[in-house]
Amino acid sequence: MFTLFGRPKKHVVAPRLKPRSSKNAPDTNRVALAELTPQLSKYLGQAAYLQLSNIEVLSNLISTAPSVADKVAVTRIAALSVHKYEGLVAEMDQIGENAAELMEPFAPHIETFQRATLGGDWYEGLVTSYVTAGILDDFFIALAEGLDDDAARRIRSLLSDQASDLMVAELAAAIEANPRLASRLALWGRRLVGDTLLVARSALAVPENQHPDEARLEPVFTELIAAHTRRMDQLGLTA
């Protein structure tokens, strides 16, 4: 079990006890997070650069796909991320900000994250996108709670359009064709969670010389991990 804050999480809900339909992002505990939502321009810069990083990961998978069918499937997944990215850029345009300038400060940290999570082969790369984009979209949906109502509504709607079904179809087929992939991908998925939650955590607007109230934040991260567990479960893998 992954613990971000060094305390065991005894109350992670076992995924198989939850109905399969609860695929949506966590929607409770938003109040705790809203207090730590950065200002809109920072929120958008970081969220957009994370989409761009996901587009880069998926683009690389398009180029190296084992078959044309895989190429087509991954392009469909990448197109969804392009759509989200464009929506976030449109939000920056709307507040009169330059997209590149808002994204720039987050480049070094997110590029380090991207390098650390590349994966050793095509299938691990696909799991990288599935796991990291899944967690981060969920996180930014929750974090949007602290934005003004109109922006929050648009951004939540934009980020909610997840590629899960396409991803699950693609990965489940690969695992079925090569059952030995399962344990390796499960292990890889587990490794990704730590780095991904640290990126999420770094997006919080914590006042200087202060620490966020870990006890209040913990349920947010517990929900992110529970949603991640459900995503791995959809692949038949243990989180």
Add this chain to the structure above:
Amino acid sequence: MFTLFGRPKKHVVAPRLKPRSSKNAPDTNRVALAELTPQLSKYLGQAAYLQLSNIEVLSNLISTAPSVADKVAVTRIAALSVHKYEGLVAEMDQIGENAAELMEPFAPHIETFQRATLGGDWYEGLVTSYVTAGILDDFFIALAEGLDDDAARRIRSLLSDQASDLMVAELAAAIEANPRLASRLALWGRRLVGDTLLVARSALAVPENQHPDEARLEPVFTELIAAHTRRMDQLGLTA
């Protein structure tokens, strides 16, 4: 001057004599081409795989962009190609065909073309996308003339949305910052035309054991080259 069919083209229109506003695809000589338009499924498979190849070229440029601003600009250009690709896939869906199956036969040829036109650095890669996607979109717009009216109208509208302005802004800035780039990029642009026109030519539905009427086709290719010359002219480069 480039000649595809071994005959000198004496009547290529000098670009500076044409109004800048004539940036659109050639729209005469379509009748000659309509007779050689392949059936819709083949047309779509090839056009979609060419967009996908352009997306791959641009994706690589996103990952290797020299700055975040360049990354953002190229992502905007790539998003346009993703939009075209998705539109073509939607056309395949509409006629009940599987996108991957229709694209598959064109993969080897287009991948060879992609490898031959990669370019030696980031700026040459950008010129590759500008020149090859420019010519091929123009060509497939002209070739759509032989499709049924509804499909032709939708596809022409889809492919007409060109990224020229974004490309020109990006490349012109690079050339201004480093004037020595100009002659190298002009040379590279010239080299690309041959391979690109051969890919276009391979899309024609020429009956077995027959040759197309070169004399009737020549004006089509002359127009493609004239449009290419105008595109290079927009960069201040000689085609």
